[in-house]
Amino acid sequence: MNSPAPYPDRIPRALSRRSFLRAGAGAGLLAAGLPALQACSLSSNGGNAATALTFMNRWSDPNSQKAANAMFSGFTKATGIKITNQVQPSSGSTYQPAVRTAFSSNTPPALATDISGPEVYNLARAGVLMDLTSIYQGIKSKARAGAVAGSEVDGKIWGLSDGATIGNCVFYNPDYLAKYHVDAAAITTTSQWLAAMSHIKKAGGTPILIGAKDQWPGGHYLNDLVQRRLGSAAATQLYNRTVLPKQGDKIKWTDDQVIAAFRDYLAFKPLFQDGFLGEAAATTDGQFLAGKAGFYEMGSWLLSTMRQTPPSFTPGVMLFPTVEGGAGHGNEVTLGNDTIIVSAKANADAVRKFFDYFTRPDSLARWSGSMFVSPPYRFDASAVKVDSPVLGKLFGRINSFSANAGRDGAALFNDQAIDVNIYSRYIWQGSVGLMTGELSPERLCQKLEEATVRAQRKLG
Amino acid sequence: MNFARLSRPAKIVSYTGLTGLALVIVAPLLWLTMSVFKNSSDIVTNPFSLPKDFSFTNITDAWNAGDFGQLYVNSVLITVVSVFGILVLEGMAAYAFARMEFRGRNLLFVIFVAGQFVPAQIIALPSFLQMSHLNLADTRLSLILQYLSWAPFAVLFLRASFLAIPKEIEEAALLDGASRLAVLWRIILPMTRSSFATVGTIYALWIWNDFLFPLVYLRSSQNFTVPLGLAHFQGLFTTFWGYLIGAIFIAVWPPMLIYLLLSRRIQSKLAMGGVKG
Amino acid sequence: MSLVRADAPAPSQPVAEKAARPTDRKREGSWSAYALLLPAGVFYVSFQLFPILVAFALSFFSWDGIDIRQAKFLGLANYVTLVHDGLLWRSVWHNLVVALAVLIIQCVGSFVIAAIIQAGIKGGRFFRLVFFAPVVISSVAVGMLAIFVFSPSQGLVNEALSAIGLGGLRQPWLGSGTWALPAVIATYILQNFGLSVLLFISGLGQVDQDLLEAAELDGASQGRILWQVVFPVIRPVTTTVFLLGLVTGFKLFDTVYVMTAGGPFHASDTIVTYLYGVSFGGNDIGYGNAIGVLLFVILLVIALIQLRLTRTGKETE
16 A cells, blocks of 8 residues: 655655646647647638639549549649548448538538439438539530439439449459350350359359448349349339339339349359358458459449459459349449539539539540549540550440440449438348348338338428 | 465466467457558468568558558647546546535536446537537547547546545645645645556547547548548448558557557556555 | 644644634635536536537437438437337347446456466566557457458458368358357457456555465465455456446447448447447438437446445445
């Protein structure tokens, strides 16, 4: 037990303690004051000054940052308007809330990227966005289908696309497949595909990988299969029931074709790699690119990963095969559409200049090649420079998918088109439940239908 | 308690158990350190082999891409200022609760402690709107202000350690005409140094590792803290393993190195008397 | 040693006078007490209490997080939903499992480990170092590392099992309904138990050495010594460790979220991850706050129970 300190006659230590306290308090005030001063100087505008725009985005991985910064500096060189790059961590579960929070604050960014669909509708309805209809009129001649997909509400435009990815791609490893005498070019239907993969599995190979732990990869399969069974238009109608009012119920989740699509997913279960439910998508990305499997369902953004982690083979890519008895065509695509929204408080003139610059054919070509996206505006696809010939070929093929899809051949991703409450619980988590056996396709579809009916009621 | 006096089987179990635990903790860290020097595809193809070509690329790329230098400055600044402030503020409050009689003491104490039981997730949004109204959104100051309000645990802990000191010492000093503040300063504080060290350490860890408030408050990357910067490397659909391993490595080793170097100091401060009563 | 200075005046009357006016002292004590409380109070009330009250109030509204002026008043509707929300109560159950694991494995285990180290096992300092090291790492980083460690195809755990011939025990850890929660709990405990060990060590350091030696000379067994000499002294540390463990266990978020996001299919959802999904994922801030209120009540009950239990013991507070 420590003996109590004697009441000091002299106070040598106390002095140093007191002076330490003073110094510390001083330092603390200074440290607190400096950021405060900084905050004051950085403060309000929200990009109202004609010479600066703040741009919130999720282009956070190193490649995307490079591409974004290049685009920003190009814009500044052309117009003299500076852009402050407010790049955020890219995880969807944190980014969308961050956008909502940012727009509800006193200092919203002038521009921000966001996924199309309900996120934009909600922000528009809350009155925090700038109406871009007149700006869109100015560039309408340059725009192609998809430029305002998922950002139009009540006839007004609230966002302009900065590039779409194709979601329903199936990448494959021709060398791996050759070992099992499988020719991907001959596969056009899912039955053919499943048969080929069973053959590989029986021979001891790994036909296909999935990182189901992250939940959204399973959502992909549900998306692709529903689109093949219903066709893009009907699928879109179904999804719209969760976010737009007065949609009726012509197409229900409990329709035979939808239940059948969910059941189709179960057919993949024995073909996935061992332990697939516990594997992260990033790991399976890496494993596929290291040549460990034959097929891999993934969106076209896999090209960005390939740029970072060059594959040990020359990958091929095809669209998700058709489903026999389904209404969808084999050339219909799923779009992952990112849109640029604008704060109601932003400087309209500077914003117009930005969109004018962004949709210039040369900017679009550069943007497309560095981000591996297809911006839905007119530009010369041959001017797109991709550093690696392998990636260049893949990207060309993927671009041809969107070109051949036709005007009505595109549907938004289910996790962009469907209300977030519903897709995160029933599509993402639901896909896992299907695989663990906790949910049957009928039960899951029933829950989806109930949730959708509730949503319709709330929307009035 | 003397280890030497334990029975043989007990000793063996002790050694095996503790060594096993140590192994379980060290193994992943070793794996991390090995992997960071490999390239992206190698990490996936040969997870357990030694690096073929020793390369620092993952570390340097991650450091630059995440601007970790700035992140560390921010984290250190925020943590140091906040912890210091907490010790001063709650030290005073805890002393009042422990030693002084005043109207509403029990009620106020309960109010002070109740905040511990509320999850930060529901405070985050209202608090952000508050900061936004004060024009403090997206500043490091807003984080410091928030952390300075984390009173409950410190008040609880420090009050307990003040209560453990026998009253007679203070009474005698007060009788001699010393002011409350002087008593606090010169007598109580030296005796409770270790409690303050404990509280300071715990809060430093909590604040350093906090992810939620930086996520909600901050938008400009030059203000980000280290845990927030880590999240940059995990995209929703794309993750580059090489960068991610590099980033994890950068987030893990500096705090550990600092701890390993200062551990002697920290251990002695924490062990000095510790919590009394 | 005398605590009174040699040349101080004889304290006769002044003491008597002071003792004669207790209310005066209390009133005068009140003001200086309030002065000591004020600085901490200002921060606490402004940035903690005020948002808490706002959050509680919002639990009666429906709000999507964008414009607070558009929040709709719902009365008790959120609480009605709460009672019927099966997934929420499943999360509460998961937290109870976590709490039990933390209490039994972490708190008790840390004590045993601390006792062994304090008793002088060889390499005690090394063990202390290694056990506390993970505590200083961000739990986000630990969670990301854990994803690798538990990777079914190439993680340390499965590979180690195969290496020692137990390949049949390989699991899809974070994708298994049965093993996801235990994996998360194991990660959390392994990261944090070092802090409890340290706290116990400091507590054990206060045990009177003379008493210990006397007991040993008397021939008392180690167990008896533990019971009669050690336990009473470390009771307050124990209370702190237990309470801290319980409360942080119930508020568990980071580790779970990074590793499994509550999956597979809600098998590892804790109250706070579920709350987060509802509030930030699902845009229903009001309902999320109602869940927060529920958690607050749970923790309050736990704290009161624990206080009652410790009060029946020693003097302390």
